[in-house]
Amino acid sequence: MDHIVDARGLSCPQPVILTMKTIKETNSNEITVLVDTDTSKENVIRAALFKGWKSEKVQEVDDGYEIILRKDK
Amino acid sequence: MKNVLSTKKGIIGVGAIIGVLASLLQFWGNPANMGICVACFVRDITGALGLHRAGVVQYMRPEIIGFVLGSFIAAYAFKEFKSRLGSAPIVRFILGFFAMIGALIFLGCPWRAILRLAGGDLNSIFGLLGLTGGIWIGTIFLEKGYNLGSSHKTYTSVALIFPIIMLGMLIIMLFNPAVADESKSGVLFYSIEGPGSMRAPLLISLGIGLVIGALAQRSRFCTMGAIRDLILFKQTHLFVGLVSMAITAFITNLILRQFNLGFENQPVAHTMHIWNFGGMVLAGLAFTLAGGCPGRQLFLSGEGDGDAAVFVIGMVVGAGFAHNFGLASSGAGATAAGITALYIGLLSCGLIGFTMKENM
Numbered sequence: 001m002d003h004i005v006d007a008r009g010l011s012c013p014q015p016v017i018l019t020m021k022t023i024k025e026t027n028s029n030e031i032t033v034l035v036d037t038d039t040s041k042e043n044v045i046r047a048a049l050f051k052g053w054k055s056e057k058v059q060e061v062d063d064g065y066e067i068i069l070r071k072d073k
Numbered sequence: 074m075k076n077v078l079s080t081k082k083g084i085i086g087v088g089a090i091i092g093v094l095a096s097l098l099q100f101w102g103n104p105a106n107m108g109i110c111v112a113c114f115v116r117d118i119t120g121a122l123g124l125h126r127a128g129v130v131q132y133m134r135p136e137i138i139g140f141v142l143g144s145f146i147a148a149y150a151f152k153e154f155k156s157r158l159g160s161a162p163i164v165r166f167i168l169g170f171f172a173m174i175g176a177l178i179f180l181g182c183p184w185r186a187i188l189r190l191a192g193g194d195l196n197s198i199f200g201l202l203g204l205t206g207g208i209w210i211g212t213i214f215l216e217k218g219y220n221l222g223s224s225h226k227t228y229t230s231v232a233l234i235f236p237i238i239m240l241g242m243l244i245i246m247l248f249n250p251a252v253a254d255e256s257k258s259g260v261l262f263y264s265i266e267g268p269g270s271m272r273a274p275l276l277i278s279l280g281i282g283l284v285i286g287a288l289a290q291r292s293r294f295c296t297m298g299a300i301r302d303l304i305l306f307k308q309t310h311l312f313v314g315l316v317s318m319a320i321t322a323f324i325t326n327l328i329l330r331q332f333n334l335g336f337e338n339q340p341v342a343h344t345m346h347i348w349n350f351g352g353m354v355l356a357g358l359a360f361t362l363a364g365g366c367p368g369r370q371l372f373l374s375g376e377g378d379g380d381a382a383v384f385v386i387g388m389v390v391g392a393g394f395a396h397n398f399g400l401a402s403s404g405a406g407a408t409a410a411g412i413t414a415l416y417i418g419l420l421s422c423g424l425i426g427f428t429m430k431e432n433m
Contacts (some may be wrong), residue, residue, distance in 0.1 A: 009223030
């Protein structure tokens with residue numbers, strides 16, 4: 001099972017769609033999402049929160065962000 | 074740093090400010106129920122450059138210049154200015170083209186659809202229903218895996234091209250200012266009658282454009298995204314911004330006595346409900362496939378998205394075609410040629426949605 005969503009370079013709303021799809025399909029409680037814009041970062045975190053997932057850690061990585069999403073079991 | 078404007082309160086505030094400023098622009102001289110219309114104003118700019126010769130809709134609208142430059146300044150100040158391109162530019166061009174054709178059949182983009190309703194123009198309800206229908210079709214494509222692919226990072230100078238073009242337009246305008254009762258000043262065309270002749274003072278239009286450009290860049294305000302996210306994700310975040318804009322525009326119109334309820338004799342509008350609906354189905358579908366309303370495409374162009382800039386250029390060419398070939402509606406209604414173009418646009422967007430997808 002792949003728990004990394006690489007949404008770098010994708011325009012709205014693809015990063016959210018991919019994150020939602022992974023949230024739906026995964027049986028893990030942690031997902032890493034890579035995005036390249038602040039808008040995508042905000043959208044992914046907001047959508048995840050809406051599904052009960054929290055952004056555990058957000059860090060800048062070469063010209064983008066790595067977002068670690070976690071769901072408390 | 075926390076981006077206050079992208080919170081729920083932030084987007085509500087930005088929507089509210091846009092609603093008030095749009096109504097005020099009408100009070101200060103812009104056409105009725107058209108304080109801001111991204112499609113109409115891009116079309117007016119196309120006319121000002123002589124790329125179409127419909128004499129009543131030619132003016133270098135400073136609001137549009139302000140939208141791009143305001144977004145550029147905000148993005149730059151908050152370190153969000155990023156040069157990127159390469160996500161199916163020709164497709165985005167075609168989507169911009171047909172979005173404009175659809176919007177000009179209705180006579181307004183989603184921004185103006187809201188402002189028309191806030192001014193009492195009930196014809197706009199059919200436009201908004203069409204818009205929602207078009208967006209709904211778009212979300213089906215999105216759910217089936219429609220995706221224009223990734224953009225990539227590129228040279229900073231690439232991202233500066235569109236803001237520089239807009240700055241150039243402003244300079245051209247300052248050197249070729251409007252002359253009373255003259256339809257041409259230097260290289261620019263100016264309407265002396267019709268909607269193009271109705272304009273708020275240049276500095277007010279530019280100033281408001283800059284403010285909205287900056288606020289919208291920070292808040293990610295998007296009229297299409299508002300409805301799309303509601304349908305696709307059941308999320309109301311952007312939608313509350315749109316509602317907020319409608320409410321404050323409505324209240325401001327009441328205060329300024331700009332509210333006039335009804336279907337008949339509405340300014341720059343027609344009563345052919347089916348084409349008001351149909352035009353906006355096309356526009357809504359094209360915006361959804363391109364990932365943003367026409368305002369959002371301008372803001373993205375300002376923050377360095379070269380693909381959004383290509384969409385805007387598609388709108389310019391669409392506006393040229395719409396008026397050179399009689400596709401745009403008028404107060405008398407939609408045209409036969411416009412309806413043919415509508416079918417071609419729906420077919421084209423449908424093919425784009427069907428064929429450009431990854432297996433999910």
